[in-house]
């Protein structure tokens with residue numbers, strides 16, 4: 001087949017299995033890419049003679065006059081796609097060079113790593129600084145000892161299914177994405193091969209309970225997460241959680257911060273699920289350009305949601321006294337409810353039993 005050059009089209013072009021195989025080998029197994037094999041000076045480049053048997057560039061090409069990689073058409077960086085003609089049904093195989101793949105690979109190998117370090121690092125440092133500044137947010141009036149029901153069994157089941165599957169997705173996603181750098185130096189190649197294989201399967205299977213859980217949350221909690229005027233008040237007073245704040249904004253069942261988490265988890269989680277399933281069925285709906293976009297969206301959302309959930313876990317455990325009871329036992333202390341969700345508490349508070357005024361027998365009480 002004769003290679004010809006055409007303008008790049010990001011999403012539309014079919015791909016060559018040749019390029020896909022090169023990418024998966026280069027990225028997934030960590031082999032140096034074609035240019036690296038012939039010594040292009042990249043950090044991953046090995047010696048020139050890297051093939052079994054020590055073949056040189058000369059002996060691997062039909063043309064004995066080729067002496068440098070730059071003389072080999074496919075080793076020269078292209079700005080355009082190089083697409084040929086094939087007579088087999090799978091037209092993807094006609095793409096020999098897909099330059100957008102280089103941008104994608106840079107994102108996969110470096111961009112995503114530094115984004116994750118930056119976003120998650122800033123979140124963890126920010127939470128640590130907030131903890132040092134504010135300490136644990138206590139129930140100012142102390143515990144009352146009276147419990148108010150907050151979440152039903154089914155709500156908690158959905159929450160913990162989402163939580164466990166998310167944590168499993170996050171850990172296995174990190175192993176698959178960054179394990180090559182982080183784990184191989186610690187546990188070696190053999191153990192990493194086994195670990196990453198298990199991580200890949202666990203990652204694929206944890207997605208489904210996560211989707212069901214967030215769909216359930218969406219249906220059950222959407223009515224409590226519609227933005228309202230109370231949210232504005234809560235935001236203006238930073239939730240009443242800053243040091244010395246005497247005003248606790250009145251909130252409904254969920255405050256503005258929680259509504260933000262809800263929508264981030266539901267919309268972000270659904271976008272992650274869709275892109276995840278599309279990557280499980282490669283090329284089902286798009287070519288290699290589309291697959292690269294799905295991967296980038298999936299990776300960036302994963303970083304963002306992980307940071308949001310770290311903040312959520314902090315406030316639900318260490319950050320605020322009395323919050324964990326809501327999801328742990330399904331009920332909260334009455335004073336916690338009054339302080340953090342006054343509006344909701346007013347609709348839920350236990351009916352007071354009428355207590356007649358206590359007056360000594362024979363005396364007329366002032367009210368009479």
Ligand code: HEM
Pocket residue numbers: 150159162163164166167217254257258259261262265309312313316317323324325326327328
């Ligand atoms: C160990 C992990 C987690 C802990 C300790 C935790 C704790 C909590 C607590 C205590 C509440 C109730 C807050 C209240 O009553 O006002 C809650 C609510 C909620 N959780 Fe979690 N959670 C965890 C993980 C997750 C994960 C992974 C997700 C989603 C992927 C999630 C999504 C939600 C949502 C949407 C709500 C309702 C809105 C809100 O309170 O922010 N949680 N969680």
